[in-house]
Amino acid sequence: MNRRHACSYLVLTLTLAFGACHGAPGQNPIKAGPVNTGPQSLTAARNFLEGRWLLESFEVRPAGKPPVLLKGNGTLVYDEMGNLKMDIRADEASADVLRASGIDIRDGVISTDGRTAIDLQHKTLTYVVKGQAPLIRGPLGTDRPRHWVIEGDTLILTTQDDAGQPLSIGRWKRSS
Numbered sequence: 001m002n003r004r005h006a007c008s009y010l011v012l013t014l015t016l017a018f019g020a021c022h023g024a025p026g027q028n029p030i031k032a033g034p035v036n037t038g039p040q041s042l043t044a045a046r047n048f049l050e051g052r053w054l055l056e057s058f059e060v061r062p063a064g065k066p067p068v069l070l071k072g073n074g075t076l077v078y079d080e081m082g083n084l085k086m087d088i089r090a091d092e093a094s095a096d097v098l099r100a101s102g103i104d105i106r107d108g109v110i111s112t113d114g115r116t117a118i119d120l121q122h123k124t125l126t127y128v129v130k131g132q133a134p135l136i137r138g139p140l141g142t143d144r145p146r147h148w149v150i151e152g153d154t155l156i157l158t159t160q161d162d163a164g165q166p167l168s169i170g171r172w173k174r175s176s
Contacts, residue, residue, distance in 0.1 A: 049155070054075060055073055055088060057169075059170075113129065
């Protein structure tokens, strides 16, 4: 190919390339509707969860054993971005039983720090916890979504076994 044909080819290629980048006349960007902020929206769920929560009760139901009612206290903090920080402090006897049930509790404390993904359709929260493998097992494992129910100012988070039976039930009251 001689130089003249190469230049003509280059000009034609560039003209076609730049022409393809422009929208056709009358083509406008698609306009999105307003963000859903109604009572059953993701925004409403995030707004409800945002804030500081105090643990009212925490029960673990290990397979083949009687339920364990935690003696202790806890706080849960959700921010506007879906980040969470949770600390549950158990007395020594509760901590021993929880550890035997497969819960990672050290020095009487269950502590998590990460974020949540909210699934409105299934009413679940999935934790993505910093510094922990994504599939930590046990009744509080990150492989188990937290099913959530709201009763007034109380948030009830429940993990379930593969048959849908509760493994843990935490009741959290909004802190004033």
